[in-house]
Amino acid sequence: MSQIPEDSASKEKLHILLYQLSEQLKNPPIVIDLHDWRESVEIIMKEIEEFSPYVFERLEDLVVEAIRLANIHVLDLDKEAPPKEVEHSAIEYQEQIAFVSSEINAIKSL
Structure with missing residues (x-):
């Protein structure tokens, strides 16, 4: 069993899913769309898992942490909350997204 799909159609679909995940995470949720945002991230992750459990495992903990930090920021x-607290939660979220983006780029280079 290959870690990354071998055929070009599956690779292309995986790259599209990784792009969608990256874009979804780069646009942090707000109070009114948190549920939909989280659901979209989970759907994309489930599709990634279907294509490559290996890629899913590499991203899962990072994405779960991003969702957790997004929840904190939205709360x-x-x-x-005081501006300093909101700024702090936003920075933590963006730092986590940088980790996810870095991992996505590493996966794409495989």
Whole structure:
């Protein structure tokens, strides 16, 4: 069993899914769309798992942490936390997205 799909059609589909995941994560959720945002991320991850369990495993912990940090940031926004607290949660979220993006780029280079 290959870690990354061998045929070009599957590789292309996987690259599209990785792009969709990256774009979805780069656009952080707001209070009114958190549920839909999280659901979209989970759907993309499930599709990635179907194509390559190996790629899914490499991304899973990073994406779960990104979702957790997005939840924290949205809660800060919703409770109208002090600006410093909101800024801190936003920075933590963006740092996690950088880790996910780095891993996606590493996977694409395989």
